[in-house]
Amino acid sequence: MRSDTTPAIKLVGLQKKFGSTIAVENLDLEIRQGEFFSMLGPSGSGKTTVLRLIAGFELASAGTVFLDGKDVTQSAPFDRDVNTVFQDYALFPHMNVIENVAYGLRVRGVGKAERLAAAAEALATVQLAALASRKPSELSGGQRQRVALARAIAVRPKVLLLDEPLGALDLKLREQMQIELKELQRKLGITFIFVTHDQEEALTLSDRVAVFNNGRIEQLGTPRELYEEPASSFVAGFVGTSNIFSTSESQKLVGTSSVVSIRPERLRLSEAASHDTGTVSLAGQVQEVIYLGAAVRVIVLCEQIPITVLHQFDYGPAPEREASVFVSFKRTDLVSLGN
Ligand code: ATP
Numbered sequence: 001m002r003s004d005t006t007p008a009i010k011l012v013g014l015q016k017k018f019g020s021t022i023a024v025e026n027l028d029l030e031i032r033q034g035e036f037f038s039m040l041g042p043s044g045s046g047k048t049t050v051l052r053l054i055a056g057f058e059l060a061s062a063g064t065v066f067l068d069g070k071d072v073t074q075s076a077p078f079d080r081d082v083n084t085v086f087q088d089y090a091l092f093p094h095m096n097v098i099e100n101v102a103y104g105l106r107v108r109g110v111g112k113a114e115r116l117a118a119a120a121e122a123l124a125t126v127q128l129a130a131l132a133s134r135k136p137s138e139l140s141g142g143q144r145q146r147v148a149l150a151r152a153i154a155v156r157p158k159v160l161l162l163d164e165p166l167g168a169l170d171l172k173l174r175e176q177m178q179i180e181l182k183e184l185q186r187k188l189g190i191t192f193i194f195v196t197h198d199q200e201e202a203l204t205l206s207d208r209v210a211v212f213n214n215g216r217i218e219q220l221g222t223p224r225e226l227y228e229e230p231a232s233s234f235v236a237g238f239v240g241t242s243n244i245f246s247t248s249e250s251q252k253l254v255g256t257s258s259v260v261s262i263r264p265e266r267l268r269l270s271e272a273a274s275h276d277t278g279t280v281s282l283a284g285q286v287q288e289v290i291y292l293g294a295a296v297r298v299i300v301l302c303e304q305i306p307i308t309v310l311h312q313f314d315y316g317p318a319p320e321r322e323a324s325v326f327v328s329f330k331r332t333d334l335v336s337l338g339n
Helices: 047-055 097-107 112-127 139-152 169-189 200-205 224-226 231-238 249-255
Strands: 009-018 021-031 036-040 062-067 082-085 159-163 193-195 208-213 216-221 243-245 261-262 268-270 279-291 295-302 307-312 324-330
Touching: 009 047, 021 047, 021 200, 021 208, 021 216, 036 047, 036 169, 036 200, 047 082, 047 159, 047 193, 047 261, 062 097, 082 268, 097 112, 097 139, 112 139, 139 169, 200 224, 200 243, 208 224, 208 231, 216 224, 216 231, 231 243, 243 249, 243 307, 249 279, 249 307, 268 307, 295 324
Parallel strands: 036 193, 036 208, 082 159, 159 193
Antiparallel strands: 009 021, 009 062, 208 216, 243 261, 268 324, 279 295, 279 324, 295 307
C-alpha cells in the first residue's frame, strides 16, 4: 500500500556478489519522497552497484528493492519508474538535441506533437531551448550534461538516479551545475539519488548522505551530522579534513584513552598558552605553512604528532615555519570515535 509516507526507495537486506567479491553487503536503506540523497564513498565501495540495483541494470543476489512501495526486485529497467543520468551523458550523436531529449518518450509510444512539446519544456527547464536543433558534437561539456538531464526529466520519473553526472566537468562548471541541479530538484520535487566520491559535492547538495565503505553504509545522516558528529575514523577522515588521534596519541595530547578527532578550523594558534577553563593548549613547532588564499593550513608538531590547523587571517598573520606556537582548542570540540 502506498501513502505519502511511503519511501521513494526502500532497500531491504540487499546484497550483490560478483563471483567472490561482495560489492554490496546486506544493505537496509530508506530514501524519502522528494529527497536529495547522496551516496558517497571511495572507489570500489559499492555505491554505483546500489544505484544499478535500483535502476534494474543489475539483479540482486539477495534482498528486496521497493520503489514507491512496490517490489521491483525482479522487474526490468523499463518497468521501473526511475531514470538515470550517466557521467558520460550517453547522447545519440546522430540525433539533434530535441530528438535526444524526446527519445525516452518516443520509446514509450508518446505521439510526436506531445513528445516534442514535453521535450521543449524539459529543454527550457535546463535553459537550452535555443540549442534544440544542434547535434551533441556542437555543444560544450556542460551543455551536453544539461541535455542528458533534460532527457532524463522529460519522462517525468518519480526518481532520478545520477551517477557522478558532473565528473567530466571542470571545477567552475561543476560548481555552476551543482547550483542548477539543486534548483532543478527543488522545482521538480523529484527524488534525486546522487552518486559521488566528492565529499564537498555531497555535502553541498544533499538533504542526507550515506557514506559507503566496503559495500556497507558506514554512516547515514545530514551533511551537518556527518561533518560535526562523524561516527567512525573512516567518516571523520573521508568527509572533510580531520585530525584523528589514536588512543596513544590522545593519551599524550589530551589525557583520554579513546580515538578522538577534531576539525582543523576548531584549532587556534597563539604565541602564548591559553589558560581558559575547558581549553587545551599544546606547545608545538610549525612544520609547514600552506597558503590557501582565504586562509592558511598550518601543520604543527606537538609531542612529535602532526596537527593540522586552518588559520584564518582574522586571527592574525600566519606564523613562520619552525616558529614555536601554541595550538589551543575547546575540549568540547573533540569528537570521540571509540577505542
Ligand atoms: P567507483 O566510484 O569507482 O565507481 P563504486 O563505489 O561505485 O566505485 P562499485 O562500482 O559499486 O563501486 O563496485 C563495488 C565492487 O564491486 C568493486 O570491488 C568492483 O570491482 C566490483 N564490481 C562492480 N561491478 C562489477 C562487475 N560487473 N563484475 C565484477 N565486479 C564488479
